Amino acid sequence: MLVRGFASDNNAGIHPKVLEAVINANKGHRIGYGNDEITAKVVQKFKKLFGAQVDVYLVFTGTAANVLGLSTFAKPYNAVICAETSHLHADECGAPEKFGNFKLLTVPTTDGKITVEQIKTQVHGIGDEHHIQPKAISITQATEYGTVYSVEELAKISGYARENNLFVHMDGARIANAAASLGWENLRPAFQAGCVDVLSFGGTKNGIIGGEAVVFFSKQPDFKFIRKQGMQLASKMRFISAQFQALLRDDLWLENAKHSNRMAAMLADGIRKIPAAQIAQKVEANAVFCIMPNNLIRRLEEEYFFYTWREIDETKKEVRLMTSFDTEESDIERFLKLAEDDWD
Numbered sequence: 001m002l003v004r005g006f007a008s009d010n011n012a013g014i015h016p017k018v019l020e021a022v023i024n025a026n027k028g029h030r031i032g033y034g035n036d037e038i039t040a041k042v043v044q045k046f047k048k049l050f051g052a053q054v055d056v057y058l059v060f061t062g063t064a065a066n067v068l069g070l071s072t073f074a075k076p077y078n079a080v081i082c083a084e085t086s087h088l089h090a091d092e093c094g095a096p097e098k099f100g101n102f103k104l105l106t107v108p109t110t111d112g113k114i115t116v117e118q119i120k121t122q123v124h125g126i127g128d129e130h131h132i133q134p135k136a137i138s139i140t141q142a143t144e145y146g147t148v149y150s151v152e153e154l155a156k157i158s159g160y161a162r163e164n165n166l167f168v169h170m171d172g173a174r175i176a177n178a179a180a181s182l183g184w185e186n187l188r189p190a191f192q193a194g195c196v197d198v199l200s201f202g203g204t205k206n207g208i209i210g211g212e213a214v215v216f217f218s219k220q221p222d223f224k225f226i227r228k229q230g231m232q233l234a235s236k237m238r239f240i241s242a243q244f245q246a247l248l249r250d251d252l253w254l255e256n257a258k259h260s261n262r263m264a265a266m267l268a269d270g271i272r273k274i275p276a277a278q279i280a281q282k283v284e285a286n287a288v289f290c291i292m293p294n295n296l297i298r299r300l301e302e303e304y305f306f307y308t309w310r311e312i313d314e315t316k317k318e319v320r321l322m323t324s325f326d327t328e329e330s331d332i333e334r335f336l337k338l339a340e341d342d343w344d
């Protein structure tokens with residue numbers, strides 16, 4: 001399917017600057033396994049972004065970033081508290097349990113976010129050898145529902161975590177979209193508040209070919225062993241690094257995310273004008289969840305692929321529409337025109 005649609009931000013292509021960086025890295029020979037100068041430069045770029053104390057490791061996938069990042073803190077008798085809708089729980093095929101070797105304790109959510117009150121329901125039996133020992137909280141920013149934790153919400157969760165000796169993991173597959181939404185031009189102050197211990201910093205959904213960064217906010221020298229044993233040490237690391245070099249240069253990561261968020265806002269504005277459709281979640285990043293009648297969905301599906309999230313009743317469903325760095329205004333106009341024409 002060549003049409004630029006709204007199925008997912010990972011259906012998008014590669015940003016030209018990223019592709020160019022990969023081509024530039026494709027010269028001569030360089031030492032493998034991350035012992036090359038491009039990787040060294042990327043690590044410095046991450047330090048510039050987050051502060052000199054961070055420890056950064058590149059991996060292939062977001063699932064690996066989440067699972068390996070968390071497994072640094074969680075032992076086999078530990079649990080990680082997360083939303084039932086989190087990618088970690090819903091979309092990682094049990095990798096946390098199999099490869100991370102820790103249990104997940106989930107809490108319900110209607111908008112992808114979790115609260116301290118909900119987290120508390122899972123924090124009990126501490127010190128009791130019969131009970132799984134909660135060790136970390138995992139939150140997704142921006143969430144799987146396109147919503148974004150506010151600074152205050154983050155502070156409450158991290159405050160609770162500190163008081164209860166829990167680590168905080170942030171699944172930031174879309175941290176760029178969250179930063180754009182919150183007006184974080186500079187990530188350093190946001191993260192220096194000590195709100196997070198380990199962040200999965202997404203690249204794949206924001207214009208690169210593939211790769212994610214595991215960013216620890218304190219030194220984690222053992223992670224190099226965890227990454228290798230976890231099968232995520234790229235021998236030709238320079239090509240993952242080159243992509244991040246381009247993404248972090250001149251804040252391309254933020255520019256891409258600002259654009260995709262703006263496109264989502266535009267899409268949501270258009271959908272609000274369609275009488276039969278109804279926006280189902282706050283549109284705070286690059287996802288638009290909306291409820292549409294089945295006949296309209298069928299008509300749109302003739303030309304576009306997108307995901308149906310859940311059935312509301314026999315006449316309508318909730319669908320997820322996502323924008324990406326390469327969405328153009330004309331893509332949205334075309335989609336909305338089809339929706340409006342069908343409705344009229």
Ligand SMILES: Cc1ncc(COP(=O)(O)O)c(C=O)c1O
Binds near residue numbers: 174
């Ligand atoms: C919230 C979230 N976290 C992590 C991921 C990373 O997934 P993958 O392992 O496919 O790179 C995704 C991808 O869909 C995601 O939506």
